[in-house]
Amino acid sequence: MARTKAVLGAGARLSDYLSASLLARVYPAEQINALLDEHGCNSQRIRSFPAVAGAYYCMALSLYPEAAYEEVFAVIAQGLAWAQSSPVPAQVSKSSISELRGKLGHAPLRALMRQACLPLANAQTHPEAFYAGLRVVAIDGSNFEVPDEVDNVEQFGYPGSRTGHAGYPQAQCAVLVECATHAILDAYIGAYRTSEWEICVPLLDTLKPGMLCLADRGFNGYRYWESARRSGADLLWRCTKDRQLPVLQTLADGSFLSEIRPSAKDRDGKADAIVVRVVEYALPSLDGEPTRYRLMTSLLDPAQAPALELAALYHTRWQVEAVFDELKTHLQQRRRVLRSKTPELVRQEFYGWVLAHYAVRWLMHQTASEHQLSHAQLSFTGHVQLLRRTQPLSGAFPPRATKKAKAVVS
Template identity: 25%
Template sequence: MQLSTALSLVNSNNVTEFQNLAEILSPEIISAGLKEHGISTIRKRKLPMENMVWAVIGMALFRKFPMRQMLNQLDIILPSGVPYVASSAVTQARKKLGSKVIETVFQQTQQQWNQDAHHGQWCGLNLLGVDGVVWRAPDTDENNKEFAKTGTQHGKASYPQVRMVCQMELTSHLLTNSVFDSVDVNEMNLALGLIDKTPDNSLTLFDRGFYSLGLLHRWQSTGKARHWLMPLKKNTQYEVIKSIGRQDKLILLTTTPQSRKKFPELPKTMQARLITKKVKGKDLQILTSMTDPMRFPSADIVDLYAHRWEIELGFREMKQSLLDNRFTLRSNQPELIRQELWGILLAYNLIRYQMVLMAKSLDGIHPNQLSFNGASMHIIHELTQLSFCTPGNIPKYTMNITKSAKQFVLPSRRERQYPRMLKCSKNRYPVKSKNAVHLK
């Protein structure tokens, strides 16, 4: 059975055999994660630690159910005299499990699934994207102590927030790594935590908000052929070393004493490549570490930046589709918040890996060209029959998923008809119109 068996059965009958996911998420990976962090079930409990890993994943997959109801309806509670589990037992089991186990399972599975996906490459480089997203945590005393609240001139937000920076493979939307902390931690500081596990022979696309010569130098100097690309930040000072082409230049960037103090390995100057292209009447300038013009043609480099928006689509799929627009997380304690977030990332990768398998059945189609909502709904519809069919017929229904994948290919994305415009900020007080008619 596939991952979506669990999804389909819970939507049709509100009861599912959660262990059907074991064919995708190996029990050996879960056991290894528990063993690595010294966590095990010493005596027989209703909620053994192996099952609690599935429960954390289920918190994201079945967002519409309260935690206790989900556990009682899913087949992950060991048989006993009482066919339900108390809320206090769920919290106690989640605390014992912690967040590190889920993080380890995520890291192990993403490595395996990304390797199996056989991603498309550009000039021998895998395309990665890095960007940040903010999650809202429940307003509890524990969360308020750990996570800050964003503030404006009108006051602070009502909820503590968590800032997350993710790294995503852009052709499949499979996540490769993530780092998160309080919302008052800068995205560039969080991105430093992604460097060590960034794959070699890769090109990472950044937004201009990540412009930091210390970050970029460490990114490209760690590992082998780890390149980066981003738009040139406004008012950036540079010196032209030589002109490679009409709109293609090799430039020299000067680092500041403050950045060299923070990054001791950072040199005083740093070479980069600046490519300019006119897009819709405006000059778009792209800065990159790919300084070899023979291997990396300038005609394609500027167009590559448009692929950075794939990670934004992935964040939308997580928040709107996977979590059903429930933007506030469930957990009331910081460690359980971290556990829940790793569970969301793991659940998202589970679904995305199924879409990778669907895309493999189509010629010339990447997983990011399939509709996330449409593919998920079809998988749910097809696999509702698995609980009623004989084991010999299961492969037939499973194959129907890949055979029907073609209908979920998205049409070509349309160009924006109207340019982006800056809207006026809202006024706290009503604006009196000159032509207003005053009624007596």
């Protein structure tokens, strides 16, 4: 069957970019259709732009930030049509795309993320993803700019500045990341001025027994600690230097047992003190003044988790910063502002962005597992470029002729 090549801007062929077939491998159409049915937004009849294609389209937006809406859809439509051996649909107008995006909303994409974005590493092939038998994950937040529209300003708000407010409103997000693979396991988006903890609370549902969660100083209050521990996960969180932590017992490795109690506003008459272990250490800095760290952990046994190992492990938390760099710099190609002009579509674009990132990391994990490499040996940027050059099961070659993608080593 003859195919006409879709394009993404002048001089860019479909064969230079990712078709929907890879996304469909990570997120099968059957899974997406079931979620669309569950949320009551699936297509009720055969359309040139079915709702399932709209879901893939929302993911592809972040892969092609330089392309027009219609051109991104053309790639998604051609990839899906080829995979299903069906005719390529006609070009769809920007208004039709906007209409379908409005019908989809963000809820099905968030549900897909929570259902499909699972931990990637296993202890046999990637032992670096674990510590003392616990999967190492980290939680953190960041901000990003959204279009300067009235509704976005009302929902998300401006950051303050010396001249009144910044040029664009900003949304705040939080992510839960598997540190070794950079896979985003859960994410949430909220208003700029919402407290960081409030943005992180929805992620606690994804914490599970068998995980060790790392976090920075913003999350060491009694209420936060108790909520996170209720998930069954263990914790290793940095706390402020001025926090009052009584020494209950000094341990052989230099750490000590302490306890945290609810503050007056957290006290409900039933809360009890929680025993924690405290690890304190200092690292040299460029200005000569050492940086002091104070960690609290639920791992109370120094034989199971020596203080020196925990001090080294805590700095794995910075892998979250690398994930934000991958999202903002390498997927969005330094595009400062999301495209969507309404709060609902901003949320939809955000979850599509997270799903696209996970798809890249999923591909990298397949490469790492097949070639017995650590994820740190692979280049995220290189794999994004590889996705844009590769189009499995697309019109560039017959459906049965497949090419194996080679690892991109940094």
